[in-house]
Amino acid sequence: MDPERVRAVYEHLFAAYGPQHWWPADSAFEVMVGAVLTQNTAWTNVERALQRLAERIPLRAESILELPHAELADALRSAGYFNVKARRLRSFCDGYLEAGGLEGLSALATPHLRRQLLGMHGVGPETADDMLLYAFGRPVFVVDAYTRRVFARLGLIEHETGYETLRAAFEDALGPDADLFNEYHALIVRHGKARCRKRPDCPGCCLRSICPAGGA
DNA sequence: TACCAGGAGAAAA
DNA sequence: TTTTCTCATGGT
Numbered sequence A: 001m002d003p004e005r006v007r008a009v010y011e012h013l014f015a016a017y018g019p020q021h022w023w024p025a026d027s028a029f030e031v032m033v034g035a036v037l038t039q040n041t042a043w044t045n046v047e048r049a050l051q052r053l054a055e056r057i058p059l060r061a062e063s064i065l066e067l068p069h070a071e072l073a074d075a076l077r078s079a080g081y082f083n084v085k086a087r088r089l090r091s092f093c094d095g096y097l098e099a100g101g102l103e104g105l106s107a108l109a110t111p112h113l114r115r116q117l118l119g120m121h122g123v124g125p126e127t128a129d130d131m132l133l134y135a136f137g138r139p140v141f142v143v144d145a146y147t148r149r150v151f152a153r154l155g156l157i158e159h160e161t162g163y164e165t166l167r168a169a170f171e172d173a174l175g176p177d178a179d180l181f182n183e184y185h186a187l188i189v190r191h192g193k194a195r196c197r198k199r200p201d202c203p204g205c206c207l208r209s210i211c212p213a214g215g216a
Numbered sequence B: 001t002a003c004c005a006g007g008a009g010a011a012a013a
Numbered sequence C: 001t002t003t004t005c006t007c008a009t010g011g012t
Helices: A003-017 A028-037 A043-056 A061-066 A069-075 A082-098 A101-106 A110-118 A125-135 A145-153 A163-174 A178-194
Strands: none
Touching: A003 A163, A003 A178, A028 A043, A028 A082, A028 A125, A043 A069, A061 A082, A069 A082, A082 A101, A101 A110, A110 A125, A125 A163, A125 A178, A145 A178, A163 A178
């Protein structure tokens, strides 16, 4: 990808939406829990689930593991896929504690830490990269469905390009900059939410001046 | 009413 | 190995 165009997209998005202050959480562990719960789910639904969970137990791996499955699933109900996510969250907490918690994981170099996270049940590429960037501050670019949609429409990528290829392309174009990646991904999500998907030629799109189709 | 949301894993082909 | 199916609530 052309680094200048990738930068230009960022500048347009930042000018339109301003700083997003991601990730909305009080601790690194809460970021990781939120990353599992937000899989294919609107954040507003995740917030309710996090609140319900925090009303019942302290937001710690040990406390989550002490909850029976039915109780955990019930607390997560509003986030959707609650049975699946209850299992994934328990597996994640197991792996988290086995790895020595936040301290143990933080001691790992980024490639090793990424492999460690990906080895946990329920943690796929995007979730692992959410954790790496927003919980550990590592310079890893998060690719999601919005990223594909926006950049494919801009003609900068093929929609079907694999996750790792896209991640590497963004990281190569921008250089290792965790603060930039943090803001960029948040802005892409903000833009994706704001756009009306029923109007692909949206005249109000902040990217229309750099989009061959007139909007992204 | 139908569609989508800050995906991942299992099952089927 | 690649594609398809399943998981589910809440907002628009």
